[in-house]
Amino acid sequence: MDIREIQNLIKFVAKSGATEVKLEMDDIKITIKTTNEPGAEATSYIQHVPVSQPAAPVAAQPTAPATPAAPAAPAADDTSKFLVIKSPIIGTLYRKPSPDKPTFVEVGSTISKGDVVCVIEAMKLFNEIESEVSGKIVKVLVDDSSPVEYDQPLFLVDPS
Known part of the structure; x- marks a missing residue:
């Protein structure tokens, strides 16, 4: 989905009178919130959802304590949990x-x-x-x- 499609979606939602629309696709989440107040702007949230992200924090943690020198190891062990x-x-x-x-x-x-x-x-x-x-x-x-x-x-x- 490119920026023009997103902008068109925001305009469509604003004209429709809906107060909130959520759209989830394979790798993207879009939330559009509007208000009924005149002069208020629509708020849009877009979040890219990487497929491998849940495993990344767990895989990244064990390598951190192995690289520091011995004096820093006790402090690294405290944060490894x-x-x-x-x-x-x-x-x-x-x-x-x-x-x-x-x-x-x-x-x-x-x-x-x-x-x-x-x-x-x-x-x-x-x-x-x-x-x-x-x-x-x-x-x-x-x-x-x-x-x-x-x-x-x-x-x-x-x-x-």
Whole structure:
């Protein structure tokens, strides 16, 4: 699906009067939310869903403790029991849905698989990033309004 098709879909949904539309295809999720208020803009979220992403955090963890020198090993062992939520796209990370709303998650928050943990803006589209693991947030690795890269660690989660 290219950008023109997405723009046409947004225009169609805005004209239809629907307040929310969700579209899921093989590798993409699109959510379009509109309001009935005059002058309000439609909000669209697009999320690319890589097929191999659930295995990536588990496979990436064991290699991290093996590479540091011996003095750093005890600290690495402390974090090896945690799962990592990584960025699926490049963009700007926002920890809140809007400036006047509370953050999606904080350190100590309990999350379930499918919970939104942050939003990443890419090409003027806001992508909700959903957790693929359940557990408790133990560390936030990225500041609000910070640029993020593909596969960059965002949160550490204690699965126990």
